[in-house]
Amino acid sequence: MHLVTAEEMRRLDRHTIDTIGLPALVLMENAGRAIAEAALALSAQLELRGGPARWLVLAGKGNNGGDGLVAARHLCEAGAETAVVYAEPPERLTGDAAVQRDALARFGIAASVCAPGAIDWRAYDGVIDALLGTGTRGAPREPYASLIREANASGLPIVAADIPSGLDADTGAVHEPCIRADRTVALAFRKRGLALHPGREVAGDVSVAPIGIPAWLAETYGVRAFHLDEAAVRKRLGIDPSLPRRTDTHKGTYGHVLVAAGSLPMAGAGLLCVRAALRAGCGLATWAVPARLAEPLLGRVPEAMLAPLADGGRGDWAAVPAEALAALCTGRSALVLGPGLGRFEGDSAWLRRVWEATAGVVPPVAADAGTAAAQAGDTPGAAAAAHAAAATTTADAACAASVAAQAGDTIGAAAITHAAAATARATTAADAASAASAPARAAANRSPKPLPLVLDADALNMLADADDFAGWVKRPAGAPAVLTPHPGEMARLLRCTVPEVQRDRIGAARSYAEKHGVYVVLKGAGTVIATPAGIAYVNSTGNAGMATGGSGDVLAGIIGSLLAQGWDAEKAAAFGVWWHGRAGDRAAEARMTTASLMAGDIADYL
Template sequence: MYVVTAEEMRALDRYTIDLIGIPALVLMENAGRAVAEEVERIAAVVGRRWLILAGKGNNGADGLVCARHLLEAGLQPMVVYAADPRTLTGEAAVQRDIAAKLGVPCVEYDGAALPWHECDGVVDALLGTGTSGPPRGIYARLVEEANASGKPIVAVDIPSGLDADTGEVPGPCIRAVKTVALAFKKRGLVQYPGADYAGDVVVRFIGIPSRLAEEHGVAVVELGEQSFLARLRVDPAGVRPADTHKGSYGHVLVAAGSRAMSGAGLLAATAALRGGCGLATWALPDSLVPALLGRRPELMLAGVADGGSGDWSRSDPQALLALAAGKQALVIGPGMGRWPGDSAWLRAIWEGADLPLVIDADALNMIADAADFGAWPARRAPAVLTPHPGEMARLAGIGTREVQRDRIGLARRYAMQHGVTLVLKGARTVCAAPSGEAYVGSTGNAGMATAGAGDVLAGVIGALLAQGLSAVQAAALGVYAHGAAGDRAAAGRRSAGSLIAGDIIAEL
């Protein structure tokens, strides 16, 4: 559930050793045995001969323990030392000596060709969370050769070459079929490209109590049933009491759509209904109303005076604020378009709407173009911003590549700086609260990279806010439910690439 940085992991490790009193060698034994058990499952399919690539640090020592357990289980491990084993120190030296006394086969890598063709799999225990920068020298060559071997690779804790905090790959990096994360997932395993290099990630208990993460202020959590129930205090199943009515679940106002992009408004408003609100009203330019009447019978339509333009450029923000009166949430921005002075127009909504806001799409770009956004007054009710990476780049004044470099860190910083809940969309969507807590999505698929999917998410989050959830609860549950609906939709199609936004709505 918890996702940690390398520094947080070191602190938890030291606390367990120094203050709880569990010796480092015990943690190492548990770690190596856990990795060996995962290797055995794969070995049952691919074969018994495994090369254990061991670095000179604690990650390598975990690999040595793994080799011992594989030998005991009847497999044929061979340890490949990346450095002269005589130079090992501390716990690594202890594990070297134990492995030698038990007859674990070993060889020191000197640049000569290894018998890759004779092995059935590889354990990557070269570099752990204590390293930074790309692998160099012998380590880089071993990483490249292991990848080129075509053999399945099981990584110990993180793939060697992966930045444990950001998921960046600055140089050669192991491509694992499975990563055995020890005690907790590292942030780099839940951010791309790291998540792609890690393969299937399994977390194994090694003796560090999981409660220590919360006690030590770990702020990032991966979304799942446990995190919803234990951390967010919300039931993802959404079970409702029998004695309720539509008024029990709130009224959402969706301000969205224009002549060229009316579909965005229809998607967001329909998704709000599917998200469980009791009532939904779609506010749109008045001249568009006749053509859209009845397109979704369950929706109420409210025209906003537009002078016949079919867009929002002539609309009065006070008219929208009047419509928002008595509603429980306002979703604003999908398909709205841009016009001169729109940032000031949005500020009037920001200041005047005394209800939770979901700000998406064009409304995000209005904020990005507002030079004084940092000076906008704090809202009494929460605001949820839902940018994709390009919109986030404009909000933060940086390039998209920089956004993707550390999505968790950037989302947390922006949310804390501006007092908003930020939903940074994309693979492994990040939900960050003003408090600094953050949640990483675990559902969704590449087929959801399609027009309108973000409009659907905005509508769902608005619906959850209208039902009384806090901003971070609504954002996290909305992201999880939206991704799960996309997964169900993709499972029912021949190709995820054929997914459209309406398919996601149908599965909510």
């Protein structure tokens, strides 16, 4: 379950040897035996030409090579025909690897030294790659490089010891050349590079072999990266993926998500997001949209409620005050903001007001609608009043009224209805404002209730453009922010390049999460989830069919829905990502090819 770096692995090795007292040779013996067992299991699946399987072990001069020599002994004992090719003259082996070299010679196992081009690969049924492990520095040099190329070209099945030779154990970068393994037996712990792309693709099926280093030691040594598979979902996150429900519950038990998404021409983003949120189990979903979109969208997701926000007839968010959206948050349990939102003048400041309102701060702009209303602390009423003040048409003012009404703010609603009438009469914003502010002044004394926030797509671009983000109010416990950037958005947030993000995905997500106290979901193959406390997960589910427009909108809806159900952000983000990927895998299985996958399919397979 843990994902370790080469350096962490060295420390765990040392502790086991020096403090626990297990000799390194014992670990190596366990490692080699596990590799041999994997090879034998593979032999059983191969169509052999009648006799026993013939294995060729490629051994480097370090401990990875030592593991391979142990495997050769066990293969031989199990009756397989086994030969060893040393990458370097065997005299160069030292320490435990040298002990294995001598034992191997006494066993009578055939061994030779690599001479590029001299191996007759047709004489073997399979290859054990024990050339390079976690001690690798840079791209494989000769003669390792030639051996790797020849082994790949042989077409034989390859079992890699610990990591495929040529893989960067920490980053998943694949050097040229690099072994393309069918199986990898990770020793004691899965190395990060086996979970991160592109490393994951060259590792084949990965299993983790216990070799005597206790799993709990990883906790002691503060290893805080995890492979997110079903075992981790169940054991580490403590989640049963069938999401059982108590019988005696009702829709109010499962939270109410507010999705603010969609604009012309990206209304579909909101559609996907809201559908996914409902499929992910929230009790209720409200979809806030620019008013112009409301009518065509009515009934498209019959299970969701539509909340049209006055947009000056534009069909986008440019004329929708942040306070109008903030007002809608009352009575909701999470807000998803971003899919299909678009960009507009002043949007970073707009986002800040939404951020602060959902963090429980009264937006300063509320004061403009009537200082008294703001002082009374009635954010929905004040915000709706502000909205009405900004409204220049009767329709917009009526829209503001519906916002206030949905926020459960009857006084505010009355104020805005009044404003609508005033606008109809006087058609000036000033009239609307004064009409609105009087009843709003009488509004009840309430502060906005903090609620969890998911920021996706353009909301992330707005955030990236906010030079003052470091000064934004810190979110209280219970109102976490989950950011779901793809690598391009992550690069904008970090103000670096996409290749820099991709070179160290865990580092990129973790550094931003720790610095800003947010949860980061860095999407893409092997999505990384990072928490403000420095914990990171690398997801194991999903497929390239999910590289299709709208998949991210589905993910944002899932995470928002789980947050609305009261899940803590680490569980909501990690499980949401895993579930999204698994639904994508199931949807792909149902079709002939992953290429056919559409984002809506992912929501359908939740």
